[in-house]
Amino acid sequence: MTQDKILLDHGSGGKMSHRLISEIMLPLFDNPTLSRMDDSAVLDIRGKRFAFSTDSFVVDPLFFPGGNIGDLAVNGTINDLVVSGASPLVLSVGLIIEEGFPIDQLKTILQSMQTAASSAGVQIVTGDTKVVHKGAADKLFINTSGIGWVPEHIDVGAHRVKPGDVIILSGSIAEHGMTILSQREGLAFDTPIQSDTAALHHIVKRMTMVSRHIHAMRDLTRGGLGTALNEIAEKSGTGMTIHEEKIPVKPEVMAICELLGFDPLYVANEGKLIAFVAPNDVDAVISAMKRDKLGKDACVIGEVIADHPGQVLMNTRIGGSRIVDMLTGEQIPRIC
Amino acid sequence: MTQDKILLDHGSGGKMSHRLISEIMLPLFDNPTLSRMDDSAVLDIRGKRFAFSTDSFVVDPLFFPGGNIGDLAVNGTINDLVVSGASPLVLSVGLIIEEGFPIDQLKTILQSMQTAASSAGVQIVTGDTKVVHKGAADKLFINTSGIGWVPEHIDVGAHRVKPGDVIILSGSIAEHGMTILSQREGLAFDTPIQSDTAALHHIVKRMTMVSRHIHAMRDLTRGGLGTALNEIAEKSGTGMTIHEEKIPVKPEVMAICELLGFDPLYVANEGKLIAFVAPNDVDAVISAMKRDKLGKDACVIGEVIADHPGQVLMNTRIGGSRIVDMLTGEQIPRIC
Numbered sequence: 001m002t003q004d005k006i007l008l009d010h011g012s013g014g015k016m017s018h019r020l021i022s023e024i025m026l027p028l029f030d031n032p033t034l035s036r037m038d039d040s041a042v043l044d045i046r047g048k049r050f051a052f053s054t055d056s057f058v059v060d061p062l063f064f065p066g067g068n069i070g071d072l073a074v075n076g077t078i079n080d081l082v083v084s085g086a087s088p089l090v091l092s093v094g095l096i097i098e099e100g101f102p103i104d105q106l107k108t109i110l111q112s113m114q115t116a117a118s119s120a121g122v123q124i125v126t127g128d129t130k131v132v133h134k135g136a137a138d139k140l141f142i143n144t145s146g147i148g149w150v151p152e153h154i155d156v157g158a159h160r161v162k163p164g165d166v167i168i169l170s171g172s173i174a175e176h177g178m179t180i181l182s183q184r185e186g187l188a189f190d191t192p193i194q195s196d197t198a199a200l201h202h203i204v205k206r207m208t209m210v211s212r213h214i215h216a217m218r219d220l221t222r223g224g225l226g227t228a229l230n231e232i233a234e235k236s237g238t239g240m241t242i243h244e245e246k247i248p249v250k251p252e253v254m255a256i257c258e259l260l261g262f263d264p265l266y267v268a269n270e271g272k273l274i275a276f277v278a279p280n281d282v283d284a285v286i287s288a289m290k291r292d293k294l295g296k297d298a299c300v301i302g303e304v305i306a307d308h309p310g311q312v313l314m315n316t317r318i319g320g321s322r323i324v325d326m327l328t329g330e331q332i333p334r335i336c
Numbered sequence: 337m338t339q340d341k342i343l344l345d346h347g348s349g350g351k352m353s354h355r356l357i358s359e360i361m362l363p364l365f366d367n368p369t370l371s372r373m374d375d376s377a378v379l380d381i382r383g384k385r386f387a388f389s390t391d392s393f394v395v396d397p398l399f400f401p402g403g404n405i406g407d408l409a410v411n412g413t414i415n416d417l418v419v420s421g422a423s424p425l426v427l428s429v430g431l432i433i434e435e436g437f438p439i440d441q442l443k444t445i446l447q448s449m450q451t452a453a454s455s456a457g458v459q460i461v462t463g464d465t466k467v468v469h470k471g472a473a474d475k476l477f478i479n480t481s482g483i484g485w486v487p488e489h490i491d492v493g494a495h496r497v498k499p500g501d502v503i504i505l506s507g508s509i510a511e512h513g514m515t516i517l518s519q520r521e522g523l524a525f526d527t528p529i530q531s532d533t534a535a536l537h538h539i540v541k542r543m544t545m546v547s548r549h550i551h552a553m554r555d556l557t558r559g560g561l562g563t564a565l566n567e568i569a570e571k572s573g574t575g576m577t578i579h580e581e582k583i584p585v586k587p588e589v590m591a592i593c594e595l596l597g598f599d600p601l602y603v604a605n606e607g608k609l610i611a612f613v614a615p616n617d618v619d620a621v622i623s624a625m626k627r628d629k630l631g632k633d634a635c636v637i638g639e640v641i642a643d644h645p646g647q648v649l650m651n652t653r654i655g656g657s658r659i660v661d662m663l664t665g666e667q668i669p670r671i672c
Binding site (some may be wrong): 003004005006007008009010011017020021024025028029031033034039040041043045046047048050052053054055057060089091093094095096097099101102103104106107110111113114117124125126127128130131132133135136137138141143145147187188208258281301322333334 | 339340341342343344345346347351353356357360361364365367369370376377379381382383384388389390391396424426427428429430431432434435436437438439440442443447449450453457459460461462464465466467468469471472473474477479481483485488517652656669670
């Protein structure tokens with residue numbers, strides 16, 4: 001690390017986050033499960049396979065169109081589990097609350113957590129609450145950790161991605177990030193946008209029921225689609241080609257991105273995933289996704305190639321080709 | 337709740353914390369595992385029994401005699417697992433870092449986490465890092481969640497405590513809390529004190545190897561010995577009698593407690609436990625504990641009675657008897 005202090009960029013989910021993890025954390029906590037750096041750790045415990053994942057949520061503001069920090073925290077950890085092929089079972093909740101936080105807001109947030117958890121068939125089974133002095137934390141931070149069970153026949157992960165795989169995206173991108181940013185900046189638009197926060201357990205179940213050749217999945221959070229593709233390209237040692245005109249972005253979201261100078265490829269989502277699927281299974285997987293309310297706009301956006309290992313190339317709308325790098329810098333802090 | 341805002345007291349681990357949990361959280365997240373309110377949730381997953389626990393650490397200062405927030409966070413969650421009868425297996429780590437935090441301090445803390453985890457035979461397998469703006473969090477908060485495996489023959493929990501059980505304490509109390517407070521207040525003493533932060537996996541293994549009649553265990557953290565006894569009394573519907581002169585407190589710790597007006601019964605510990613044991617097994621359990629470096633001062637401090645259900649009575653050093661209530665109010669904020 002060339003810096004001696006933590007910067008906001010270190011929490012971006014992009015390049016600086018990756019350097020922090022790969023240069024400091026992985027060498028220290030040296031073990032093969034962590035080093036795989038998937039969304040969840042998949043563990044063999046007493047002859048059963050489990051996924052284990054953790055996520056802390058510091059989103060600002062706490063309430064936003066489409067959700068609040070509570071359902072975001074539940075959906076986020078559920079999604080990390082399901083894209084690892086796991087059926088989510090239980091969650092823990094760790095609250096850090098600033099002194100003076102209104103109890104009615106806390107109740108609303110906890111109620112959203114319970115609603116999100118129970119609609120995904122998940123129980124919140126253990127928790128912890130800390131309170132810090134006014135000024136020592138900004139309102140409320142939530143950690144959720146979760147355990148899921150991984151069925152025997154399921155093996156998904158970046159290590160299985162190979163040239164020829166087709167890249168499927170579940171729906172339109174950049175909604176969560178632009179919603180949070182609009183709220184924070186106090187912007188109002190004719191066509192209001194809202195966060196896509198949602199639990200992906202149901203759509204993933206539909207997908208894994210029709211195909212045993214889904215090689216990897218990833219939910220698109222901090223760093224957006226661009227960063228997620230780069231992570232998988234890097235880990236699998238493959239190249240990727242995506243096609244700009246195939247990537248769905250709602251017009252109102254695109255308009256805000258353009259107005260504020262954001263590239264939707266790097267804007268956070270909280271209810272979208274990409275899947276890497278063997279060509280023969282693509283039609284079945286897309287049909288299955290389209291039957292789910294979270295997959296109505298599912299589509300092929302590109303393919304995995306043998307050339308350009310570790311790189312993501314994009315055929316642009318205007319007919320050119322450019323390299324899509326990982327997010328550099330913190331595009332929008334405290335997005336989740 | 338009569339208050340409409342969260343107070344520091346709600347994070348005390350004492351009465352206000354219990355009201356927050358029992359009046360708001362339990363009715364919302366209604367399920368039998370959470371409602372048991374043990375240190376860990378013990379779950380039946382696919383025919384195996386697992387313990388799952390979470391804890392967020394907001395201790396101030398981050399570094400203190402005897403440890404730092406890193407080993408505290410690892411030992412804390414390990415201890416929550418082991419007092420539920422589990423062998424700890426894996427941990428997750430969620431970091432919330434304030435912008436500008438020195439990377440060398442972060443490295444030191446992470447190194448302590450790794451050292452603590454590996455000396456307990458536990459792997460850190462998944463993690464998450466968030467960075468917030470300067471002023472939005474005080475330096476560094478750490479969440480650890482953990483999974484342990486519960487052997488078939490082990491069943492410990494407040495529900496098993498019954499009249500006649502003997503209460504064993506593993507060693508002298510109040511060291512962690514008074515160390516943190518001394519540091520925070522900049523107090524120096526002739527005989528320096530240090531936190532007792534330690535992982536209890538080894539001493540608990542010794543105990544469970546010699547007895548199948550350890551009915552419950554509890555590590556003594558926020559709220560101290562007094563609160564832990566009250567929690568077990570309340571949940572088991574039994575009464576308890578303890579004997580003040582049998583409770584070990586190091587003279588230098590007692591001196592600081594007296595100087596600053598703290599009752600050691602309510603001061604936090606981070607490497608001590610109580611166990612409720614059937615009378616016939618007490619000698620064997622104490623002998624096993626004394627063979628462990630964390631149990632050299634293990635001793636009987638009282639017994640469970642049928643009278644006074646839900647109450648803890650203490651025979652005082654001066655020959656009287658008084659009720660020991662749960663901690664009321666926040667004795668020392670941000671102790672862990």
